[in-house]
Amino acid sequence: MVRVAIIGGSGYTGLELIRLLVRHPGVDLTAVTSREYNGKPVSLAFPALAGVCHLTFSWPDPDRLAGAADLFFVALPHKTAMAVIPSLLEAGGKVVDLSADFRFRDRKVYEEWYQEHTAPELLAEAVYGLPELYREEIKRARLVGNPGCYPTSVILGLAPLLHAGLIESQGIIADCKSGASGAGRGVSLSTLYCEVNEGFRAYKIAEHRHTPEMEQELGRLAGLPLKITFTPHLVPMNRGILATLYTVLQGPLEEQEIAAVFEQFYRGAPFIRLCPPEILPNTAAVRGSNYCDLAWRLDQRTGRLIVVSAIDNLTRGASGQAVHNMNLMLGFPETQGLEVVPFLP
Amino acid sequence: MVRVAIIGGSGYTGLELIRLLVRHPGVDLTAVTSREYNGKPVSLAFPALAGVCHLTFSWPDPDRLAGAADLFFVALPHKTAMAVIPSLLEAGGKVVDLSADFRFRDRKVYEEWYQEHTAPELLAEAVYGLPELYREEIKRARLVGNPGCYPTSVILGLAPLLHAGLIESQGIIADCKSGASGAGRGVSLSTLYCEVNEGFRAYKIAEHRHTPEMEQELGRLAGLPLKITFTPHLVPMNRGILATLYTVLQGPLEEQEIAAVFEQFYRGAPFIRLCPPEILPNTAAVRGSNYCDLAWRLDQRTGRLIVVSAIDNLTRGASGQAVHNMNLMLGFPETQGLEVVPFLP
């Protein structure tokens, strides 16, 4: 049994990590930290976990943590994450960081959209934790930057097409819709029940910080820098992201050629489901699972190819993907602990 | 008091018409028909209307109806609508038709997307009931084809820009999200509570029948035929449509020039609200009202102009707009009976 710990375990991604890790047969969850709940049993803070998790939240003391686990999930806000990660690595631990701090290759891009980077020496070795793109690198990594929820949904939908050079790399639009858990468990007026329920809105149009992350990875797939138009929206539901992706074909294509490109690219990827022709992705069909469901439609009238992807933002968009990365880093079977049946209805 | 009747009053748009018309000071609602509820008091079928509406649902007998009202709201499915409307007009009535049957100028377009048109002789005189575009024509009309919900949200968002020639007329994308009442009150598996709740999905990508309606009106505004990419989505909420509209500017533009174009175009339009710079439209902010809230953002990085519009699909997208049209047709003050404060929370 490998010992793992969660740094910052009282938010929704922390909770989701606990849900997955307590049932993972290969690991022993030894610590969950929380400044807010320090000293409180996990099952008192989250009665759903009574009888399931017998830990008590502890203070995120780096020294004590260093010896407590072999691999750390860091579920802290960005900036706070890069403050604690170097010491964890130094003490010999492996790290999956769920913040944005180690997702960027180019320090300048990070600093333009976030703030000064305080551990830039680690950027070169950090691997972007999207297993469908970097499976081998992740296996060898000491530090994985777990992708953002929106970027996961967008990159998985476009990767086969850009990699195969089927679509124009410029002018892509990602119209994304997320459930409310994406806003986190922090207390704010805008995420109160009555402020979210029975409403639908866009936010941070053309200025959301997940944009450069998408551009970094899509640009690598395309083989040249690209810019994307990204609009996030808030859906009155707990979980799920649906991404509707608008692209322009480079030339005329048959449906089956597109299908072949997707099948080829995702051959052997256990968490990608290509929808049969009569089905379109629905966030409800992936709820609680690590699946990404994908479909596409050719709009013959306008020459556009529209791709739709659906993920659970907390599982595939955060904690499930983090466990997937852990499985690769520790040499476990890729799907271990993630064979969760989507939760319906 | 002008006598008005609702043909097909047991669906959500019929209900919404009753809600608005029973409080309209200029009209007397004399009849509401329903084959299903024929003979049943409205207040028994809809307990919410007890003490509010004292009518009993009647059979839609055209002969009896002809004399019962001076203006008819036809809230029937397309095809059924055009079967009853000619006789209502012949008997001297005015008609606001909420179906698609009289929205198209070109019979061929209608027949390509719907079915054979059985009253094509009326198409020339029918007016497309979007008051911001056709106020004067509506005032003189005998027959108004009330716009579809999605087209209302899309056309209002793009009209000023196309009219002013600021954006490319080709390549427009309308990514629209609608609450579940848009699917109607008909019984089906896909609209059951547990099938809609906690899920989000696209449907009828690049094949929804509201597409040609948008293209007809946007093409007229642009002065040339155009094609649009339209994707509808289903949001787990009762009411509301948010349209996120992606356009390409014809040339560099300042924010204030765009603002000026919108302000100019909608000067004096009582149901258009241009959001101040710090606000983005939210369907919750227009709920139950006839408002269309509009905002736009320039994505300087990609040269796109993104417009967002929000309406209540049952009010502005159907019955409220129908009452607005009635006000114009009957010479009432434009906002009469529609001064409803958005319902929050």
Next chain:
Amino acid sequence: MVRVAIIGGSGYTGLELIRLLVRHPGVDLTAVTSREYNGKPVSLAFPALAGVCHLTFSWPDPDRLAGAADLFFVALPHKTAMAVIPSLLEAGGKVVDLSADFRFRDRKVYEEWYQEHTAPELLAEAVYGLPELYREEIKRARLVGNPGCYPTSVILGLAPLLHAGLIESQGIIADCKSGASGAGRGVSLSTLYCEVNEGFRAYKIAEHRHTPEMEQELGRLAGLPLKITFTPHLVPMNRGILATLYTVLQGPLEEQEIAAVFEQFYRGAPFIRLCPPEILPNTAAVRGSNYCDLAWRLDQRTGRLIVVSAIDNLTRGASGQAVHNMNLMLGFPETQGLEVVPFLP
């Protein structure tokens, strides 16, 4: 036009007061105060009110307020309310207080469940603002203590039965379920969207502060002191309270005798709707309105009479009732400004 002001207008009951008062033909809303939004236009804080309310939030300065209106709605938390009300009255204003501060006849009861009362000299003249019980007293009142939301739903359901002596006065159970707006617009973890959505729970069992308010009024109706068992629950919806009330009949009774008692008691009450036999109350059927829907069922097997009432907690349970009280205090027609059709769906 009578000038009215809202003290504490940035919560949900404040918002609901604005919604109703801006459309009330007899009053002029001259001021809305908010410490938090002081100086901010109402339409910026609440974009739903753009074009509807042209006021700017002001600081609750008692001196300036005193001259600004003839009647004040105080929508402040308890304790804060009784600190400002005396000066408003002194300056000649009338007051409808939506807090608990002036609902109790017996200072000791208030102090046992809340805290020390700082304006006890006003308790004797304050009228409990349930118009079905105190219509005449309210007409003459200078200060009305507007009832709590739960007590409104419970008292209206039981008043006819206790008044007629049909049920045992001891042993009554009120099992009440409220939408999330009842918790207010204050920011807290327990009212975040993801904490409320898809969950259902009881809270403050046998210790909720609305209990003594119910007991005061029910005891007066019964003619002797009584105790009630009250359990509140939180429903994942914005608005509405359903109260399921369990009583024991004093002796055998026919359905029609019960019906007669309800009809007699509520004769001429414009906001009470007694459901026909085949209908049970649904909070959705009263949404946004001032109605209270009532029904009852005899459980012949156990000898119990079960009464069900439904109200909108923000309208009938707070702001709508406050406007009703204002209408009575100012001599307006009782239903003026409250002829809102329930909002469905």
Next chain:
Amino acid sequence: MVRVAIIGGSGYTGLELIRLLVRHPGVDLTAVTSREYNGKPVSLAFPALAGVCHLTFSWPDPDRLAGAADLFFVALPHKTAMAVIPSLLEAGGKVVDLSADFRFRDRKVYEEWYQEHTAPELLAEAVYGLPELYREEIKRARLVGNPGCYPTSVILGLAPLLHAGLIESQGIIADCKSGASGAGRGVSLSTLYCEVNEGFRAYKIAEHRHTPEMEQELGRLAGLPLKITFTPHLVPMNRGILATLYTVLQGPLEEQEIAAVFEQFYRGAPFIRLCPPEILPNTAAVRGSNYCDLAWRLDQRTGRLIVVSAIDNLTRGASGQAVHNMNLMLGFPETQGLEVVPFLP
């Protein structure tokens, strides 16, 4: 591997059985029947199950089924269930019946509330499948009548108290609230999204068919016949039942005596969680799991003991409990396949 089959697998309880059985290490799911989806792959009817369940729905032909499995879950409507079960038993199969057909010891009670019983000879051997009450009998059973969802929530809340003789057996009230999946996946107006969402209502007051089932089991625990007042309500959420149970103590009791009785009664019961004093049950905390969360409060003012229980109606209230029963019948570890962490948020 024991072969199991689901008869009637296209409803919500069928879906939930599939979710649990495909991950159960001891069984092989060999067939799922559905008249409606006969011949359709499960993963096409339910895209959520793509990659998870590779079966195709088959016709419920009793002859072919008989040899296909060793144990059958019958998830058919009552009446239909008892028509197929005898032949399954005859062919040597074991049966867990999720309908009401084999829950009653007394044929007359069944026939009074349902209809004529067509397999009364099996009633004597059928075991009521509530493991906390009948663990040993279930282990030896050939036919288990799986409890109803409401009765599960009510009986588990009251069993320790009635068994210990602490409460009056007469006059108990069960005020229960259920999510919409309890109404099944059948298509009807009353379960449409817009008819359920943002509403709350009671239904079938004092006449719901789960009443006699509660009375049968509670009466056995009390040692004498009893009657209960039962009111079901519909909550706008997918899953969950909360039961608020009102009882009268037989005499004065300390909190800790009550706690001791619950702890004693449920010692070793792996799916019962007694909440710590500061926690009250929430359906969200048991979602997707087989747990029943229990708490109680003494209302010292009225002498009542109020018990609250929370279950997931589809898991503990139907399919999870059915799998629990299967585990007992087949000699598997009691919790096998049911170690699901509650799904939050």
